[in-house]
Amino acid sequence: MTSGEASLMPSFSLDCNDQQEEDEEESIEKYAINIYLSDPEYSASDIQDNRMSECKSKIFNYRKLPTTSVIIAFYNEAMSTLLRTIHSVLETSPAVLLREIILVDDFSDKVFLKSQLENYISSLERVRLIRTTKREGLVRARLIGATYAIGDVLTFLDCHCECVSGWLEPLLERIGENETAVLCPVIDTIDWNTFEFYMQTGEPMIGGFDWRLTFQWHAVPEKERQRRNSRIDPIRSPTMAGGLFAVSKKYFEYLGTYDMGMEVWGGENLELSFRVWQCGGTLEIHPCSHVGHVFPKKAPYARPNFLQNTARAAEVWMDGYKEHFYNRNPPARKV
Ligand code: UD2
Ligand code: MN
Numbered sequence: 001m002t003s004g005e006a007s008l009m010p011s012f013s014l015d016c017n018d019q020q021e022e023d024e025e026e027s028i029e030k031y032a033i034n035i036y037l038s039d040p041e042y043s044a045s046d047i048q049d050n051r052m053s054e055c056k057s058k059i060f061n062y063r064k065l066p067t068t069s070v071i072i073a074f075y076n077e078a079m080s081t082l083l084r085t086i087h088s089v090l091e092t093s094p095a096v097l098l099r100e101i102i103l104v105d106d107f108s109d110k111v112f113l114k115s116q117l118e119n120y121i122s123s124l125e126r127v128r129l130i131r132t133t134k135r136e137g138l139v140r141a142r143l144i145g146a147t148y149a150i151g152d153v154l155t156f157l158d159c160h161c162e163c164v165s166g167w168l169e170p171l172l173e174r175i176g177e178n179e180t181a182v183l184c185p186v187i188d189t190i191d192w193n194t195f196e197f198y199m200q201t202g203e204p205m206i207g208g209f210d211w212r213l214t215f216q217w218h219a220v221p222e223k224e225r226q227r228r229n230s231r232i233d234p235i236r237s238p239t240m241a242g243g244l245f246a247v248s249k250k251y252f253e254y255l256g257t258y259d260m261g262m263e264v265w266g267g268e269n270l271e272l273s274f275r276v277w278q279c280g281g282t283l284e285i286h287p288c289s290h291v292g293h294v295f296p297k298k299a300p301y302a303r304p305n306f307l308q309n310t311a312r313a314a315e316v317w318m319d320g321y322k323e324h325f326y327n328r329n330p331p332a333r334k335v
Contacts, residue, residue: 047164047292050199054232055166055288062096065172068246069149073104073141074159076300079112081160083120084195086127092163097172098126099151103159105131106141137264137305143257146249154252158243160294162190162197170288171246174234179248180281182272184240185289192296203231204287207239211328213270213310215241234284238277242269244291255279259312264301267309274317308335 049056070089074082082103089101103121105113121129130148132141146154153175155168163185171183189198205217206224220235228235255275262268276283311332314322326333 047162047197048199049164049166050201051164051166051288051290052232054230055170058170058232058288060169060173062094062169064176065097065169066152066176066248067097067099068093068153068155068168068172069099069146069151069249070101070155070157071104071142071145071149072101072157072159073106073138073145074108074113075106075135075138075141076108076110076113077159078300079117081294082113082117085157085159085161086121086124088162089157090124090127092165093168097168100149101127102145102148103127103129104141104145105129106138107132107135135264137262139258139262139268140260143260146252146257149249152249153246154249155246156244157291158293160190160296161244162292164188164199164290164292167289167291170232170234170286174284174286175246175248178282179251181234182240182245182247182251182276182281182283183234183289184237184245184283184285185291186285186287187241187244188290188292190292190294192294195294197292199290199292204235204285206235206237206285207241207273207283209239209270211324213267213313213325213329215239215269232288234286237273237283237285239273240269240283242272243293251281255281259316261312262309263305265299265303265309266306267313270310271313271317274313278317307332311335 070093072082072085072089086101086103089098105117118129121127128148130145132144136144142156153172155171157163167185171185174181174183186200186204188200190196191198203220206220208216208218210216224236255272258268259271262271273283307329310325310329314325314332318325
């Protein structure tokens with residue numbers, strides 16, 4: 001929406017500035033849903049499939065693949081991005097593999113996410129909406145969604161994603177072969193402003209971390225290149241970014257799921273990564289599976305719990321190595 005269009009909104013006297021901003025935001029959101037619904041241009045299948053040719057030519061026997069439930073937790077997300085995510089999953093996932101999409105509203109307070117969203121969802125098959133009764137944070141919100149899931153595999157996505165066709169099959173196939181493999185797609189970047197999709201066409205990056213337990217991307221090491229037989233084999237990754245992954249429901253339960261004491265945002269991605277590798281599983285990125293993620297200009301909520309969450313991960317999984325964490329991050333000793 002342009003600023004010219006915004007000026008069509010009703011204006012208020014100066015002392016109601018906050019109210020005005022809020023009303024405009026609501027209107028913009030209402031407007032966004034209209035744009036979305038009426039935009040004949042937009043379709044998930046429009047994203048150019050620039051994956052490797054081996055990925056595109058691969059044929060899957062759907063009857064042999066496990067099914068999945070896609071779980072999307074959200075807090076105060078813009079309607080337009082949330083709807084794009086839902087439609088993208090519906091359009092790009094083979095119907096026999098997708099049991100359902102479970103949306104978990106983590107106690108959002110935006111008005112447009114109430115009945116307007118409910119009405120919209122009610123016309124969609126296989127999309128369920130669950131609401132938490134208090135703000136749970138992304139970990140517990142995802143877990144609440146997982147308790148309702150009927151698919152064999154839980155696939156978690158952020159609420160501002162767009163999937164590239166063919167994203168789901170490689171993840172499910174690999175988990176079908178090896179139940180203890182936790183799979184991530186390659187995360188492509190979607191421009192928050194123009195919605196342009198930037199597909200990462202080179203060799204994917206793998207996840208690492210620094211001693212403050214901040215997630216980082218790294219090039220695939222030579223040893224891992226040697227281990228793989230082809231360029232479409234999954235790539236082992238020490239850690240995951242956190243938002244986009246698929247895991248067998250049974251294996252996730254065996255792992256003890258997530259640390260439920262983690263609040264709001266941060267740290268759970270490394271905690272789960274350490275958990276997987278230390279409990280006999282593997283964490284892998286599949287080069288044929290691509291999902292775009294909108295990295296917003298500014299987070300729509302405060303994130304005060306990162307330090308506390310990472311300290312929990314260090315205490316539980318790092319044994320003596322946790323000293324490196326505390327030395328690099330002295331305030332963590334106090335939380
Ligand atoms: C990254 C991950 C994100 C999560 C985070 C660390 C990707 C692409 N994203 O940050 O999934 O692992 O690192 O914690 O790997 N949400 C709630 N309740 C809350 C807060 C967030 O439901 O209290 C939802 C939110 O609406 C979104 C998801 O959780 O769907 C992740 O949050 P984010 O998109 O703000 O995190 P992001 O992408 O910056
Ligand atoms: Mn996100």
